[in-house]
Amino acid sequence: MWGGEFGRSPFAQNSNGRDHNSRGYTIWMAGGGVRSGLAYGRTDDYGYEAVEHPVHIHDWARDDPSSSGLGHQRLTYRYAGRDMRLTDVRGNVVHGILA
Numbered sequence: 001m002w003g004g005e006f007g008r009s010p011f012a013q014n015s016n017g018r019d020h021n022s023r024g025y026t027i028w029m030a031g032g033g034v035r036s037g038l039a040y041g042r043t044d045d046y047g048y049e050a051v052e053h054p055v056h057i058h059d060w061a062r063d064d065p066s067s068s069g070l071g072h073q074r075l076t077y078r079y080a081g082r083d084m085r086l087t088d089v090r091g092n093v094v095h096g097i098l099a
Helices: 057-067
Strands: 007-012 019-020 050-052 078-079 082-084
Touching: none
Parallel strands: none
Antiparallel strands: 007 019, 078 082
């Protein structure tokens, strides 16, 4: 997998280049149970916001271990008296991107 924590906005930010954009960005995934040759979702005509099949970062965090054959709940660890995991209590596996 390859990606960043944000995308770049389609608009200039004064003369300082393009601004950060958390509403529409790309994560590239390959191998390990991921469907090949698939573009999942779509942004609006300006590339500003996901308008088709938006995937939240918590959803992606569940897909990562699922595509590797691990259940996201198996990655639970205890810290400060609380069970913690990458997905916390949010997110859904996006079956449309898994083989």
